[in-house]
Amino acid sequence: MADPSGPVWIGRFQTSTRIDDLTPAFSSAVSDFVGALRAGGAGIRIAATLRPPERAYLMHYAWRVGREQMDAADVPAMAGVDIEWVHRDRRGRADATASRSAALGMVGLYGIVYRPALSSRHTQGRAIDMTISNYSGKTFSDAEGTPTRVRTAAELHELGGSFGVIKLASDPPHWSDDGR
Ligand SMILES: [Zn+2]
Numbered sequence: 001m002a003d004p005s006g007p008v009w010i011g012r013f014q015t016s017t018r019i020d021d022l023t024p025a026f027s028s029a030v031s032d033f034v035g036a037l038r039a040g041g042a043g044i045r046i047a048a049t050l051r052p053p054e055r056a057y058l059m060h061y062a063w064r065v066g067r068e069q070m071d072a073a074d075v076p077a078m079a080g081v082d083i084e085w086v087h088r089d090r091r092g093r094a095d096a097t098a099s100r101s102a103a104l105g106m107v108g109l110y111g112i113v114y115r116p117a118l119s120s121r122h123t124q125g126r127a128i129d130m131t132i133s134n135y136s137g138k139t140f141s142d143a144e145g146t147p148t149r150v151r152t153a154a155e156l157h158e159l160g161g162s163f164g165v166i167k168l169a170s171d172p173p174h175w176s177d178d179g180r
Pocket of ligand 1 (some may be wrong): 048122127128129171173174175
């Protein structure tokens with residue numbers, strides 16, 4: 001029996017905050033970068049690593065139905081996600097207003113601001129969202145082990161780049177293996 005779209009889905013298929021859940025190559029690069037930052041006295045808070053494709057699907061279609069007037073009946077099924085996007089009235093007729101309202105509720109709970117991609121560096125295990133604090137004026141080892149003094153965000157990004165952890169400038173917490 002499918003669960004109707006709504007708040008129950010928000011806690012399912014949660015986005016990981018574990019570095020180990022990234023692809024082996026990127027996981028190793030991030031571990032080394034984060035290790036160097038911690039060793040040098042910076043603070044790191046990880047908000048997201050791997051986003052399950054199921055969550056990307058739920059977020060994407062919640063947005064399409066809730067915000068882009070997509071007909072809930074047109075949402076394609078995804079294996080392993082037993083969700084009913086179409087809500088019905090007491091007579092069993094499809095209720096477009098209720099379907100849209102439920103999807104919109106999910107958009108709000110997910111905290112979505114732009115249409116989420118079905119596939120992204122996060123669903124591929126190739127991105128991390130993290131906030132790095134207390135780094136300015138400190139010295140960190142780069143990927144070659146060379147002590148490097150970091151003052152600005154640009155210098156921090158350069159340091160990450162030496163490990164293969166590339167900053168996407170337009171998305172403050174987002175780093176990936178190719179800057180996308
Ligand atoms: Zn990100």
